[in-house]
Amino acid sequence: MTKILRPDAVVIGAGPAGLGAALAAREAGLEEIFLLERDFELGGILPQCIHDGFGSIVFDQVLTGPEYAQRFIDKVERSGIEVFLDTMVLELRSDRSLVAVNSRDGVLRMEPGAVVLAMGCRERTRHQVLIPGYRPAGVICAGAAQRYINIEGLMPGRRVVILGSGDIGLIMARRFTLEGAEVEGVYEIMDHPGGLTRNLVQCLHDFDIPLHLSHTVTFIHGRKRVEAVTVAKVNENRKPIPGTERLVECDTLVLSVGLIPENELSKKAGVVLHPATGGPVVDELMETSVEGIFACGNVVCVFDLVDYVTFTAEVAGRGAAEFVQGRRRWRGEVPVRPGRNVRFVVPQRLRCLDREVELYFRVQRPERSVRVRVLVDGRVVHSRKARMVRPPEMVRASIPAGALNEGVREVVVEVTPDEKEA
Amino acid sequence: MSFKARNCQLLPTRAEIVVVGAGVIGCAIARELTRYTPDVLVLDKENDVACGASKANNAEIHSGIGEDPGTLKQKLNVRGNRMYDEFVRGLGVEFKRQGLLIVITPRSAPPELLERMNEEDRRRFFTEVIPRGIVNFGKKAGITGLRILSREEVFEREPNVTREALAGVFDPNYGMVCPYKLTIALVEHAVLNGAKVFLNTEVNGFRVEGGRVRAVITNRGEVETSLVINAAGVFADEVADMAGAGGFRIHPRKGATLLFDRDVTSEYVRSSVAEFRLPGMKKTKSKGGGAMPTVEGNLQLGPTAVEVEDKYDTSISAEEIEEIFERFHYLLPDFPRDAVISAFSGIRAPTYEEDFVIEASDKVFGFVNVAGIQSPGLASAPAIVEMVMGIIKDLGWELEERKDFIPERPAPIKFSELSNEERHRLIMEDPRWGHVVCRCETVTEMEVVNAIHSIIPATDMDGVKRRTRTGMGRCQGSFCGHRVAAILARELGIPVTEVTKSGEGSPIYVGRTKDLLLQNDLRGERLVDEG
The missing domain is CATH 3.50.50.60 (FAD/NAD(P)-binding domain)
Structure with missing residues (x-):
């Protein structure tokens, strides 16, 4: 076996999170950085996202996924960061030692100064949402369908039903249509759409694809290949209403029913996960519960915009550098709690207490004319108006530098009705 | 070949x-x-x-x-x-012999029988009469090694079993x-x-x-x-x-089973676990199923028993899913519902x-x-x-x-079960051992190739899956599906559009991109007017 490698930092995953973290760690002065990617190319999911809409915050420009990724890939290639492609991490321990494997080097053993987890997320499958019926070919997750069409150049279906109105589902409705396939409709079990408004307009409305809210697929027909699905209206408890069933002929069912942070390695390393996000509990440096193991991007919680992924990656990369350079100091332990109409907040805890902190959160339910507030021990340190908040859209707020100190007991993030308008 | x-x-x-x-x-x-x-x-x-x-x-x-x-x-x-x-x-x-824990609960006897007993009789009935009955039944059939367990011993063996358990019998066979x-x-x-x-x-x-x-x-x-x-x-x-x-x-009788993520459930039950019902109480002809760990460590719940008309009816109904959840919610109150990764049906x-x-x-x-x-x-x-x-x-x-x-x-060699030294040696011999195709189950390209060229060759996605576990993990093939399809196409010498999930009539792809546009064009249906 190869000898043990001891780089300053290992970044696991080279999607937008890993690319950003590796570059930030490099800029912060780390010498030897390994970027490990299990696919054959850099960029993660971005190369298959050939639609536009990326980078409006980071670059103040509207880019496609491949364009967004390329900006980072170009930098990585000039940076001296060592890239390992087609490399799969098999083991990660709480002492940060890890085992990876690829076809060139065989089994690689590493004991890096810091680890950044950037494995992204995966799609929820039909069995995780327990759709009854047969198990034929033609039931496919939206991201996988996107990969088939945009990277492999292969069509997974001709007549398509889409379950779930998450962004990937909406984008794939348009993509299938542009490829000459027929999208019969998009069905959403909730009474509100799961994706961003701009995608509802640009992907469904502009192509006359119907969106059926409060509907779900109750049965998949076809023993070999999908032949049809039964759809039905659901009641307020999301249970199908008898008598509302309709048979829809199709050869493909595309699922866009949620994303799950990919934390199998994190668990092996003993990293504590948060029940609401499904990702590691992190502090303002994106450091997890295991010392020297950082996390960023969709492995922490599923973001709606890649720009936010990049921001968290930069924080994690700089944090890893601070840690390796012995500059990272904990001054206390302050929990960040979700308040009214807030489902979760990232980071969940603050330990350095010496800097401005960017907070990301999702609301529990849609609400109009609200005020987003951050309170430090009841004192408002951030407050701004928002016309509308919706669960699919991540909300940002910040704690200004100087607002925190060792004596602080808690930070609360809340969304409240805006009194002035009421 | x-x-x-x-x-x-x-x-x-x-x-x-x-x-x-x-x-x-x-x-x-x-x-x-x-x-x-x-x-x-x-x-x-x-x-x-x-x-x-x-x-x-x-x-x-x-x-x-x-x-x-x-x-x-x-x-x-x-x-x-x-x-x-x-x-x-x-x-x-x-x-492996993981054994079966037969759990005796207040539901193990019909209420009309219990009504006639006082509290002490009832206690004895559940903790002595039933367990002894099971052991004697086994003895008569030639089944040896059955052990009666107290309530505490039941929990010691299987901590996730309902606190309503009154006693148990362990069958090590x-x-x-x-x-x-x-x-x-x-x-x-x-x-x-x-x-x-x-x-x-x-x-x-x-x-x-x-x-x-x-x-x-x-x-x-x-x-x-x-x-x-x-x-x-x-x-x-x-x-x-x-x-x-x-x-x-x-007469075909369907049985549906739910399968859970191994990472979540590998320790959930150590042996098979089933709730005891006095003879005559069961509604169906099936033994009633149970909770059990597969050899790979996934928790399994089921199966159901439903008479069907069609010998090919391997569907699973909403009612069956509901029934499994309801049944095991009692026996294993906190079983991880969210960790279901697969559901399947077979025909008895x-x-x-x-x-x-x-x-x-x-x-x-x-x-x-x-x-x-x-x-x-x-x-x-x-x-x-x-x-x-x-x-x-x-x-x-x-x-x-x-x-x-x-x-x-x-x-066949399973990469995931090898030591790192053995893995390294294999990769140096053939780089295909170092190419992990299925990330959830850590299956390498070489294992897929070996399955396709084995004595009874895998000729489709399900065949590869059964032999190597590609696509059997929590992502259910979302990440590795196209890779396995590409290897199948290459090794079988067929276009990837001819790769199937389970034989004829189950293609993974319906064609290449632009094929449909071309067909629509020929039919005069232009999506975008280029004039």
């Missing part, structure tokens, strides 16, 4: 013995027959072995405690269980095996010893002359033979009728008598029915084989053991 070449092979014109059906029973009989003669032909209409009940069951090796006394099922189950270690020896198949890997191993062992397997080969009839079977008629020609073993599972009645050797009916093949039919036909000489093999068929397999061999001897076949019988079937 390419996919097409394999299908062009000519069916032999003669075989000493023909086994119809390549499920676990057919393959186990074939393997046993090759101890005596290499001239064994196995036929199956599907494109792989283990495509019926053998691929979709609970994988349990029961002890016989759930069977009715006096049945052939109970007799063969008890004996088969004892023979299992020997049965799987040399096959390279994992078999229960085991687990991967049923389709076992079937593949058995038939590969048979092939190593000379047997021939023809898949995609449907039996359409038999030539019977003078009360004796003379030939099997298939969609690919006729095979002369004087001995037919009918192990056609759910279709065994139809096959028997074709020869005029029938007289029993198989019971007769109306609910017992195995293992006998030489009295109407057609040389025709042996091995039918009605529902659960515990997998557990009974070794004893069924033994019984069939006895029947063949009685028919006058001289069975002389071959000296050149190869006792072992080499198991």
Whole structure:
């Protein structure tokens, strides 16, 4: 076996999170950085996202996924960061030692100064949402369908039903249509759409694809290949209403029913996960519960915009550098709690207490004319108006530098009705 | 050898013995027959072995405690269980005895019976009378090693069991095996010893002359033979009728099972766990199923038991999912509902008598029915084989053991189970060992290639999946599907658009991008007006 490698930092995953973290760690002065990617190319999911809409915050420009990724890939290639492609991490321990494997080097053993987890997320499958019926070919997750069409150049279906109105589902409705396939409709079990408004307009409305809210697929027909699905209206408890069933002929069912942070390695390393996000509990440096193991991007919680992924990656990369350079100091332990109409907040805890902190959160339910507030021990340190908040859209707020100190007991993030308008 | 070449092979014109059906029973009989003669032909209409009940069951090796006394099922189950270690020896198949914990709860007896008892009687009934009854029942059937457990011992053994548990009985004989890997191993062992397997080969009839079977008629020609073993599972009645050797009916009964993420559930139950119900309380003919860990460590809940019309009805209904959740919510109150990664259904093949039919036909000489093999068929397999061999001897076949019988079937290498040193060595020998195709189950390209070129080759996605576990993890193939399809296409020498999930009619892709646009163009349907 190869000898043990001891780089300053290992970044696991080279999607937008890993690319950003590796570059930030490099800029912060780390010498030897390994970027490990299990696919054959850099960029993660971005190369298959050939639609536009990326980078409006980071670059103040509207880019496609491949364009967004390329900006980072170009930098990585000039940076001296060592890239390992087609490399799969098999083991990660709480002492940060890890085992990876690829076809060139065989089994690689590493004991890096810091680890950044950037494995992204995966799609929820039909069995995780327990759709009854047969198990034929033609039931496919939206991201996988996107990969088939945009990277492999292969069509997974001709007549398509889409379950779930998450962004990937909406984008794939348009993509299938542009490829000459027929999208019969998009069905959403909730009474509100799961994706961003701009995608509802640009992907469904502009192509006359119907969106059926409060509907779900109750049965998949076809023993070999999908032949049809039964759809039905659901009641307020999301249970199908008898008598509302309709048979829809199709050869493909595309699922866009949620994303799950990919934390199998994190668990092996003993990293504590948060029940609401499904990702590691992190502090303002994106450091997890295991010392020297950082996390960023969709492995922490599923973001709606890649720009936010990049921001968290930069924080994690700089944090890893601070840690390796012995500059990272904990001054206390302050929990960040979700308040009214807030489902979760990232980071969940603050330990350095010496800097401005960017907070990301999702609301529990849609609400109009609200005020987003951050309170430090009841004192408002951030407050701004928002016309509308919706669960699919991540909300940002910040704690200004100087607002925190060792004596602080808690930070609360809340969304409240805006009194002035009421 | 390419996919097409394999299908062009000519069916032999003669075989000493023909086994119809390549499920676990057919393959186990074939393997046993090759101890005596290499001239064994196995036929199956599907494109792989283990495509019926053998691929979709609970994988349990029961002890016989759930069977009715006096049945052939109970007799063969008890004996088969004892023979299992020997049965799987040399096959390279994992078999473990995790045991069964029978949990006695207040629901174990009907309320009308309990009403007549005072509190002390009730306590004694649950903690003494029922457990002793189970142990004695076992003893009568020849099942040994049963142990009565107190309530505390139940929790010690299985901490996730309901706090309502009152007592338990532990049956150490229960085991687990991967049923389709076992079937593949058995038939590969048979092939190593000379047997021939023809898949995609449907039996359409038999030539019977003078009360004796003379030939099997298939969609690919006729095979002369004087001995037919009918192990056609759910279709065994139809096959028997074709020869005029029938007289029993198989009525398909579906069983659905939920499978959970291994990472979440590997420690959830250590043994099989089932709730005890006094005889007569059960609504269905099934043993009632339970919770159990597969050999790979995934928690499994089920199966259900639903009578169906269609022998191909492997669907799972909302009611069945609900029923499983409801049933196990009581036994294992905190089971991880969110960690379901798969749900599947299989078709049991019971007769109306609910017992195995293992006998030489009295109407057609040389025709042996091995039918009605529902659960515990997998557990009974070794004893069924033994019984069939006895029947063949009685028919006058001289069975002389071959000296050149190869006792072992080499198991395919599983990368995930190797040490890092072994992994490194393999990768240096062939880089395909270093290319992880399936991230959830850590399956490498080389394992997929090996499966496609194995003795019974995987020819589709499901075939690769059953042999290597690609796509069996929590992402269910979302990440690795296109990679496996590409390897299949490359190794079989076919366009990727011809790769299927499970044989003809189940393509993964419907064409290449722009194909549909081109077709629409030809029909004059332009999406974008370029004028």
